[in-house]
Amino acid sequence: MNPFSYTRPEAVADALNDIGQQPNAKFIGGGTNLIDLMKVNVEHPTHLVDVNHLPLGDITELPDGGLRLGASVTNADTAWHPLVEERYPLLSKTILAGASPQLRNMATNGGNLFQRTRCYYFYDAQMSCNKRQPGSGCPAINGYNRIHAIVGMDKAECQNPNSKTACIATHPSDMCVALAALEAVVRVTGPNGDRSIPMADFHRLPDTDPQRDNTLEPGELVTSIDLPAKGFPKHFTYVKLRDRSSYAFALVSVAVGLEMDDNGTITEARIAMGGVAHKPWRKSEAEQLLIGKPATDETFRAAAESLLDGAVGFGHNTFKIELGKRAIVRALQEAIS
Amino acid sequence: MQTATLPPKTKQTKTDPASAAGLSNANTGLRSFSLNVNGTERTLNLAPWTTLLDALREYMDLTGTKKGCDHGQCGACTVLVNGKRINACLSLAIMHEGNQITTIEGIANQTETGGLHPLQQAFIEHDAFQCGYCTPGQICSAIGMINEGRAKTTDDIKELMSGNLCRCGAYPHIIDAIKTVL
Amino acid sequence: MIGQPISRVDGPAKVTGKAKFAAEFNVPNLTYGVVVTSAIAKGRIVGIDDREALAQPGVRMVMTHKNRPKLARLDLNYKDQDAPAGSPFRPLQDDKIFYSTQPIALVVADTFEMARYAATLVKVAYHEEAHETDLQANLSEAHNPAAGPVNLFKPLPPKPRGNAQQAYMEADKRVSGEFVHQAEHHNPMEMFATTAVYEAPKRGEKPRLTIYDKTQGAPNSQLVVANGLNLPFKNVRVISPFIGGAFGSGLRPQYQLLLASMAALELKQSVRVSLTRDQMFTMGFRPATVQKIALGAQADGTLSSVYHQAIAETSHREDYTETVVNWSGELYKCDNVALDYQLVSLDVYSPQDMRAPGGVTGVSVLEVAMDEMAYEVGMDPLEFRIKNFTSWDQTHDRPYSSKEILACYREGAERFGWARRTPEPRSMRDGNVLVGWGMASGVWMADQIPARAEAVLGVNGKLRVSSATADIGTGTYTIMTQIAAETLGLPIDDVLFRLGDTDMPLAPIQGGSWTAATVGNAVRVVCEDLGKKLLKLAAQMPDSPFKKAKSTDVQFVDSHMRLVGDPSVAISLRDIVALNGGKAVRETSTSIPNMLKQSRYTRYTHSAIFAEVRVDPDLNVVTVSRLVGAVAAGRIINPKTARSQIIGGMVWGLSKALHEESVRDNNVGRFMNHNYAEYHIPVCKDTPDMDVIFVEEHDDVVNPMGIKGLGEIGQVGTPAAIANAIFHATGKRVHDLPITLDKLL
Ligand SMILES: Cc1cc2nc3c(=O)[nH]c(=O)nc-3n(C[C@H](O)[C@H](O)[C@H](O)COP(=O)(O)OP(=O)(O)OC[C@H]3O[C@@H](n4cnc5c(N)ncnc54)[C@H](O)[C@@H]3O)c2cc1C
Numbered sequence A: 001m002n003p004f005s006y007t008r009p010e011a012v013a014d015a016l017n018d019i020g021q022q023p024n025a026k027f028i029g030g031g032t033n034l035i036d037l038m039k040v041n042v043e044h045p046t047h048l049v050d051v052n053h054l055p056l057g058d059i060t061e062l063p064d065g066g067l068r069l070g071a072s073v074t075n076a077d078t079a080w081h082p083l084v085e086e087r088y089p090l091l092s093k094t095i096l097a098g099a100s101p102q103l104r105n106m107a108t109n110g111g112n113l114f115q116r117t118r119c120y121y122f123y124d125a126q127m128s129c130n131k132r133q134p135g136s137g138c139p140a141i142n143g144y145n146r147i148h149a150i151v152g153m154d155k156a157e158c159q160n161p162n163s164k165t166a167c168i169a170t171h172p173s174d175m176c177v178a179l180a181a182l183e184a185v186v187r188v189t190g191p192n193g194d195r196s197i198p199m200a201d202f203h204r205l206p207d208t209d210p211q212r213d214n215t216l217e218p219g220e221l222v223t224s225i226d227l228p229a230k231g232f233p234k235h236f237t238y239v240k241l242r243d244r245s246s247y248a249f250a251l252v253s254v255a256v257g258l259e260m261d262d263n264g265t266i267t268e269a270r271i272a273m274g275g276v277a278h279k280p281w282r283k284s285e286a287e288q289l290l291i292g293k294p295a296t297d298e299t300f301r302a303a304a305e306s307l308l309d310g311a312v313g314f315g316h317n318t319f320k321i322e323l324g325k326r327a328i329v330r331a332l333q334e335a336i337s
Numbered sequence B: 001m002q003t004a005t006l007p008p009k010t011k012q013t014k015t016d017p018a019s020a021a022g023l024s025n026a027n028t029g030l031r032s033f034s035l036n037v038n039g040t041e042r043t044l045n046l047a048p049w050t051t052l053l054d055a056l057r058e059y060m061d062l063t064g065t066k067k068g069c070d071h072g073q074c075g076a077c078t079v080l081v082n083g084k085r086i087n088a089c090l091s092l093a094i095m096h097e098g099n100q101i102t103t104i105e106g107i108a109n110q111t112e113t114g115g116l117h118p119l120q121q122a123f124i125e126h127d128a129f130q131c132g133y134c135t136p137g138q139i140c141s142a143i144g145m146i147n148e149g150r151a152k153t154t155d156d157i158k159e160l161m162s163g164n165l166c167r168c169g170a171y172p173h174i175i176d177a178i179k180t181v182l
Numbered sequence C: 001m002i003g004q005p006i007s008r009v010d011g012p013a014k015v016t017g018k019a020k021f022a023a024e025f026n027v028p029n030l031t032y033g034v035v036v037t038s039a040i041a042k043g044r045i046v047g048i049d050d051r052e053a054l055a056q057p058g059v060r061m062v063m064t065h066k067n068r069p070k071l072a073r074l075d076l077n078y079k080d081q082d083a084p085a086g087s088p089f090r091p092l093q094d095d096k097i098f099y100s101t102q103p104i105a106l107v108v109a110d111t112f113e114m115a116r117y118a119a120t121l122v123k124v125a126y127h128e129e130a131h132e133t134d135l136q137a138n139l140s141e142a143h144n145p146a147a148g149p150v151n152l153f154k155p156l157p158p159k160p161r162g163n164a165q166q167a168y169m170e171a172d173k174r175v176s177g178e179f180v181h182q183a184e185h186h187n188p189m190e191m192f193a194t195t196a197v198y199e200a201p202k203r204g205e206k207p208r209l210t211i212y213d214k215t216q217g218a219p220n221s222q223l224v225v226a227n228g229l230n231l232p233f234k235n236v237r238v239i240s241p242f243i244g245g246a247f248g249s250g251l252r253p254q255y256q257l258l259l260a261s262m263a264a265l266e267l268k269q270s271v272r273v274s275l276t277r278d279q280m281f282t283m284g285f286r287p288a289t290v291q292k293i294a295l296g297a298q299a300d301g302t303l304s305s306v307y308h309q310a311i312a313e314t315s316h317r318e319d320y321t322e323t324v325v326n327w328s329g330e331l332y333k334c335d336n337v338a339l340d341y342q343l344v345s346l347d348v349y350s351p352q353d354m355r356a357p358g359g360v361t362g363v364s365v366l367e368v369a370m371d372e373m374a375y376e377v378g379m380d381p382l383e384f385r386i387k388n389f390t391s392w393d394q395t396h397d398r399p400y401s402s403k404e405i406l407a408c409y410r411e412g413a414e415r416f417g418w419a420r421r422t423p424e425p426r427s428m429r430d431g432n433v434l435v436g437w438g439m440a441s442g443v444w445m446a447d448q449i450p451a452r453a454e455a456v457l458g459v460n461g462k463l464r465v466s467s468a469t470a471d472i473g474t475g476t477y478t479i480m481t482q483i484a485a486e487t488l489g490l491p492i493d494d495v496l497f498r499l500g501d502t503d504m505p506l507a508p509i510q511g512g513s514w515t516a517a518t519v520g521n522a523v524r525v526v527c528e529d530l531g532k533k534l535l536k537l538a539a540q541m542p543d544s545p546f547k548k549a550k551s552t553d554v555q556f557v558d559s560h561m562r563l564v565g566d567p568s569v570a571i572s573l574r575d576i577v578a579l580n581g582g583k584a585v586r587e588t589s590t591s592i593p594n595m596l597k598q599s600r601y602t603r604y605t606h607s608a609i610f611a612e613v614r615v616d617p618d619l620n621v622v623t624v625s626r627l628v629g630a631v632a633a634g635r636i637i638n639p640k641t642a643r644s645q646i647i648g649g650m651v652w653g654l655s656k657a658l659h660e661e662s663v664r665d666n667n668v669g670r671f672m673n674h675n676y677a678e679y680h681i682p683v684c685k686d687t688p689d690m691d692v693i694f695v696e697e698h699d700d701v702v703n704p705m706g707i708k709g710l711g712e713i714g715q716v717g718t719p720a721a722i723a724n725a726i727f728h729a730t731g732k733r734v735h736d737l738p739i740t741l742d743k744l745l
């Protein structure tokens, strides 16, 4: 961990000012990802701005029936907030499926959006990695890739072992998968004012610059995550498959929110996947396949095939293609019951 | 033999490493701040890049809190901050100014008699450890869990204690011990 | 006292955080060392640029092969008690790189924080050579292992008996298969650390080091430091009162010990070196193996042929061996047996004994094959094993000193409810979930070797006993206290047992499940010898009623020595010490096994493990819901700590079956999941209902106390029991461990 300076502002304006003072300054929330990466010499900020004392620590109701989750509210307080439990049980369940109680007590909603991939090579500063060190290559493609992506990467680049841009990393967050399904909106403020970024546009695919995980601009601060009114409290589930029963990242995960009419016909559907791509994975075509259909296993499998259409494996992770499809079917089965 | 030609230094007379590293910000280098640990306020002079765990173990001689991974992956470093359990290894000491920190050394003293906490007693009676290295973290974590009030069943305990690895595999006895005080 | 489930005597220290581990001895003017490791797997270091690191304030030294203090040359100087044949690794020896992540520099600074940062600033240039780390791609390079002194306890395969090949061809039923087990790392909770406290030399002498080390034998660490750094033994004191788990990783000194000691000598100041969790993957490990097994049986279920071959990885420096296949010729009766064990040398660190070394590797294969054969001959797996039971060890042509495995089968099956099992795979369900029941036998050695102990009866009537052994969580402190208390008739609270200090009488490294027997007998012997001394003292009293008593005429109970013939004739131990002119009474003794008697028998512990798994039929998620372990391990000193040992072993077995693997990327020659987040061991949620049974077993051959040791036996049979249960649930045989969900797709 390199030397750095530290400030603890109490106003958003001061925070923006502090972050703008140094080129390599970073915000720190719970520190559970940033400190981790600093210790393995992957992140090296020269200044840290603590967001925990900013007035971003509340969960408040929005006039449109939605809910505003302050950026510095912890994951634990969010998951166990009565309004979240009641109206967005999918989000509660998903957060509680991630990390550990201790980590959830530290991790902030803002920080969770920014957690970086758990790719083994990204985490090992002695290895090459296009994400960490652009242009150095991607050893995961021909190496150990059990936890890696099966969709959303540039397939042609990934066939070229010397590619300087290929990356098959996944976004590791559970919470973000639910946020994607719920179509949450990330509110940010920065040197150029405020803006709102829909979840679908917040994280990005590796494309030719895998070093960029998301669309935030330098110096921007996340102030809240806004949940729209529709929370799917009746028909929802989160299925997380992993290598042990708790305290492990997802191999694949599926968040589902459904609305159904009295005949058991699906009227609205959201399916988002974790562990398969560089961002939470959604496809409206797949969701459309469910609308107006009876809730049968055939319908579910069709949606699964569509969501993972074109998936490719790299050896160790090839099992995710079939496992992912089965997980989608299972999640839909659970959501309707 | 190449050694740095700096005079030997003790911890009190350290210079400011960050400014030596070329950082000019006025907030770099050693910072004086106080931490409230087990009810005692202590003033420390530490670099901001000191974790809460290292502050406890290396600068306050509170070695009861263990380091099992230093990366949030094992729970051995669990302490209570304002009654909530966290991993001290992924937290900076300086972020905890103004917080009430409780470590394993402060658990026993919380009881009226100053004797062992009932959970500590239960851990001994149920042989809820072998090597004992994960134990302070397990105990602090269990107290944090009890404070949260969410664990009702054995399955809840198992899930909510899964942030604490025990390589010796003492889990069945840990669960038994916790059940006696829940 | 013996046989009582008393709570651990070191419990209060452990639950309050007072128990101090190697990195927790905070001494004045301590400096901190952080290790820099090699980025390449093979080649040479051609340059190290340490200027930027040295320029950091508070950085004292960047120690490399170029500027390290003088090290002894000969391999012999680095031979520790568990060293295999070959040339032991020593850090910073020269510019050669033998394996990826090899330690190549130590950065020492006034603070841990600065040392950690400066370590990232050391730049190393390499000349890289092609490496080979792939076991499966190099099976054709396998060679017969070189033997060393450790093979006395870890025998290589015996000569074949009968004609296994012919018997296999003639068998009514045959099963065969290939099994691949991945490498595993011990990963004890406490990371390796050494605090080397420097003491300036007296005039004309060499400096002294007091070393707090994480080790399974303080004398073993002392051996390597004294020999390697050319210091007199008396100048090196190693202390290790608590060890945060080790599981074999502490049987050999790890490299931070020599690094910290060298740095302390060089800086003339105390140095602490703690490894990181990543660096816990830069040392010994359980080697990956590729095994082949072929069994033949008659239609009635009589085993007629066993062939078992294991090929394991080792380093180019040493031929690390473990006993993998021998069990297959011993556990059951079979007249035709051929066993083979070979090694492939790779550009890796030497493997190292890891809990139940070899045993859990080989028995996991034998016991899955036995299950397959039970299905082949149409017998219940338990019945099949009972049918092939033997009380005669055909390999050594001698009987077992005791082998109550039939009682394990019976009592384990009873507790588990085995009789309700329906044999057909996929025949048991709970709703939609597939339920599977499987079982396996386990076996491990019950050795005893010489050890010394000291006993001191103080003027306050309290007894202090010590031996330089270790307690890695096994309960040594507690059971030795019990044995001493029982032998001299004292309450537990009046006995203090201490260990882990080279100033104490010599004991061997704590491994192989032999500590309870080895040190336990030393403690008993020294207490008996002390008792004789006390009798002598008491006999010298004027008009002593003990004047004519021989040692068999007295007994020690209730803190008194009494005449057996007339227990009312008694004297308290305190009063006896008072006769010693105000001085404590002390005795040091050695216990030596009765080798002649022992050599006539095979001395093993046994077990039967029963497992229940639940498998999601679509997603293949496996949950182990129940484990019952029935163990025949001689006399149990403390059922409470014994149960913990067995439970811990079974959790390890579960871990090996489903979770643990160190995955090497052979392109870079490095284990890539080198942390606790990606190297999976079970969490609390993975814990099944667990039950432990100790069956009655009397054995006066293994050692006078009849103790067999429990460290490994809980683990040995568990992976196969779980693998067999998974077959029963799903109908799928997975031969490769761990059985992760993808392998069931
Ligand atoms: C062992 C382990 C296991 C885990 N398992 C899981 C799991 O199973 N599932 C899962 O989802 N997660 C898991 N996590 C990850 C954990 O959820 C994240 O580390 C956590 O959510 C990050 O939040 P934080 O507040 O600690 O972020 P920090 O570490 O404080 O910050 C992360 C990044 O976000 C930036 N940042 C923080 N706040 C803001 C803001 N308001 N505006 C702009 N930028 C900001 C920081 O600059 C930094 O770059 C695990 C973590 C660990 C260590």
Ligand code: SF4
Pocket (backbone or CB within 6 Å): A117, A119, A120, A121, A122, A128, A129, A130, A131, A132, A137, A138, A139, A140, A141, A148, A166, A167, A168, A169, A210
């Ligand atoms: S997958 Fe991405 S993060 Fe991993 S090594 Fe390749 S480029 Fe780096």
Ligand code: FES
Pocket (backbone or CB within 6 Å): B066, B067, B068, B069, B070, B071, B072, B073, B074, B075, B076, B077, B078, B087, B088, B089, B090
């Ligand atoms: S040391 Fe903090 S979680 Fe392991």
Ligand code: FES
Pocket (backbone or CB within 6 Å): B128, B129, B130, B131, B132, B133, B134, B135, B165, B166, B167, B168, B169, B170, C189, C244, C245, C473
């Ligand atoms: S008791 Fe050893 S790790 Fe838990």
